Amino acid sequence: MKHPTGQGKTTSHRYITGFDGLRALAVIGVIVYHILPNVLKGGYLGVPIFLLLAGYLVTNQMVGKLVNKQSIRIVNFYCRRLKRLYPTLISMLIFTITYITLFQRNLFYQLKSIFITNILFIYNWWEVIYDQSYFDRFAGESPFTHLWTLGVEVQFYLIWPLLLVLLFKLLKNKQQVGHIVLALSIVSAILMAVLYDPSHINRVYYGTDTRAFSFLLGAWLAFIWPADQLRNQLKPQAKKLIDITGIIALLAVVLLYFVLPGEAAFTYYGGMFIFSIFAMILMGVIAHPGSSLSAWFTNPIFTWIGKRSYGIYVYQFPVLIFYESNFKNIGSHPLINAIIEIGIILVISELSYRFIEAPIAKFDWQNFPGKLTKFKNISWQWLWLVPTVIILGIAIFGIIQSPSEKPQSALEKRIEQNNKTIKQHNSNIKSGKVDDxxxxxxxxxxxxxxxxxxxxxxxxxxxxxxxxxxxxxxxxVNLQEIFPNIYISAKVGRQSYEAPEIVQSLKRDGHLANIVVINLGSNGIITDSDAKSILKTIGPDRQVYWVTTHIPSKAWQKPVNKEIKKIDKKYDNVHVIDWYQYSIGHPEWFYSDNVHTNVDGNVKFAKLITGKLLND
Incomplete structure (x- = not known):
């Protein structure tokens, strides 16, 4: 895009009000995705929008100074960024760790590592090392999972100014630097595709190198579409062209919100890069003060959400996880519970904005020592120190005392032992040692x-x-007792998008029988494309028995079971084993998570599957 320049240009420091609306669009996508993943499959794409904005705004401030041979106060830049990010982040960490220490002891582990890696902004790489999945919404869910984004963003903040200064020193002009920035963005997208592994998405999803293309596209836009050279007034024809371009980009962004799952291979083979391009174009149009979209995205609701988007993003996961832990019937009323969860997030974010973000942003740190000397004149304004000290003390205790590894529950010990039994039983089948x-x-x-x-x-x-x-x-083990010749492939945290490759492997090794039982859906949604791929790989000549899911604490219980019944009607070789309906009203069959079956529940589960397989 070529920007119109000339009279009426604004300053490089103008506040682009429409960007608050773009932040609102980004955070709405992320929140809806986390609460109702079946509704907005691509809502996680709000994160690239945040990275685009960061890249554009940071680069737009610096390029003009570098072109004019002005010095960049990099240390001051770092301090401003940290002053913006640290208060809310540390507050969230302290409050969340305190809650875990007091009420959520199943999450009381690795808190020291989590806290340290977050305040050092390297948490994304910690998640890669510990294989903490972003898409496993049940077995591996953590109230800190989403904080990988801050690690990536701050790493860009630390590296980018230095790299930008170096590029301007090495290259002849601004255009050449811009070409390098665009090339680096393309390299990052290619790296995501090259390193993509469907069995280990975390590496490319959390990696700073593989997510750099969004930030770099935003930076490149600052070279070709600088905010200080955009006219306030446009000719009618130019305004129409810019508005149409922005509307097309907006429609593409919204469409991809709905249709681009985070588990799909295409997402990493260019899908996320394509989304970032459309979002970049939309951002460029909104940045233009003469566009209609700039006005559309500047409205009271979007502005309110946008200004609080950082707090909304940071506090969302703790709220969702703690809420779902205390209310076990979310799956029966997902929409009502979604409204309640969003309300809680907005209230907490507003409190954070009013009493943490805004006051600290305006706080006079230079005179802080003098204020402390007057502390003897106690007033009601200082009473907040009492609960603060208590909360901080509990959090510090939690950080120090939490174990470095997750303690095994009775259920986890059972599953670990069962996995050993499964492995041995499968080995016996392979070697022909299993009799009838x-x-x-x-x-x-x-x-x-x-x-x-x-x-x-x-x-x-x-x-x-x-x-x-x-x-x-x-x-x-119960199924093996009934079916001596059953070959089982089971894994904690497995999701439907992983199944086609597993089926293909079983078929290749000769272990895919004519009767196939599928029990997936506990850890996330089952998309139409997932189901189609699974059944295509299995083939029409085999009989498939798909077990419905019982996971009342998650919003995707209904959509998953609806999808299973949908494919039952669509495919002649698919049959439903309705575990959900069979287990209603029997909480005594389950462990405390109300998902995994206990000793009695295992018997009922195995009996139901047996009856269906034998009767059909």
């Missing part, structure tokens, strides 16, 4: 699971392949 005799004998099997002798004999002859997540792993 159930491990505990026909009579005991019949009595334990309420089956007839005829059903037990029929089950002994069936060859079955079961693919699933931790729910399947939890009940694997």
């Amino acid at each position: 005799q159930p491990p505990i004998g026909d009579g005991k099997v019949a009595k334990k699971y309420g089956l007839s002798n005829q059903q037990v004999k029929a089950a002994k002859q069936l060859k079955v392949t079961a693919i699933g997540d931790s729910v399947l792993a939890d009940s694997a």
